[in-house]
Amino acid sequence: MLLKQMKYFITVVDLHSFTEAAEQCFISQSAISQQIKALEKELGVRLFERSKRQFSLTVAGEYFYRHGKVLLDEIEDFKEETIRRGEDQELNLTIGYPKNFSTNELLETIVEFKRIYPEVNISVVSGTHEELFELLVDHRIDMKISEQRRTFNKDYYNENLKESVSFIEISTLSPLSKKEVISADDLKNISCILVVSKDREDSEREFFEKSLNLSHRFLYADSLEQARLMVASQRGYLPVDQIGHLDKPMSGIERIELSYKGNPIQRNYFACWPKDKTNYYIEEFVKMYKEALNK
Structure with missing residues (x-):
């Protein structure tokens, strides 16, 4: 089974049209139909119920669409992260934390993170909650740890720590x-x-x-x-x-x-970082820090 066959199938379902899917995928309508028929043949089940110019999904098709869409998204993230790692000569992670912060788990997480990911340079910045928010907005830090003092912004991930x-x-x-x-x-x-x-x-x-x-x-x-x-x-x-x-x-x-x-x-204390700047290292650090806090 080829990934492009999966992509063709999902595009047809998303657009509810073989014709529009073919245009979006830059292939002919007959070619996209042949690829999906080849996919059904390999799986040994029908994904579509066809009647004249209309189609509907079979039970197997519903399952394949739902899980295939998630898989394709993960593969795309995997591809982008691989490219990003290959292009970055130096990986940096800057963490902001409150001036009155005094917990051992943050230092322990930094040490453990450096052991697992020695390619990442970690730096820390302390400030008031308002200062940390401004630093995050200006992209001078990658992630901040702070208590909730404002309504969550939909452009940021807010992971509840403890x-x-x-x-x-x-x-x-x-x-x-x-x-x-x-x-x-x-x-x-x-x-x-x-x-x-x-x-x-x-x-x-x-x-x-x-x-x-x-x-x-x-x-x-x-x-x-x-x-x-x-x-x-x-x-x-x-x-x-x-x-x-x-x-x-x-x-x-x-x-x-x-x-x-x-x-x-x-x-409540949260880790907060921009959705458009998220990456594997930020997410992994937050996961490790949360686990350390909740042992």
């Missing part, structure tokens, strides 16, 4: 560090420390105020390490999300689950 559990990190010298669960109301008189880039403070503050109901007093840090030093020196608390394994907090800091009105605060 639902996070929200915590705060606070100095062990604070009386609140003895609590097993802490509420947003408990924190209303303490400064909230955010890891944020310069000129992005307002958008981050607004999100934490309106979406997480955290305090209206904010301090800002350039990095996670700086933020934790501020926590240890009792300047405020740091909100963090757990979507994977978190190491024990540094000495002088306690990590406590955050709640609002008696309920845990949880958020």
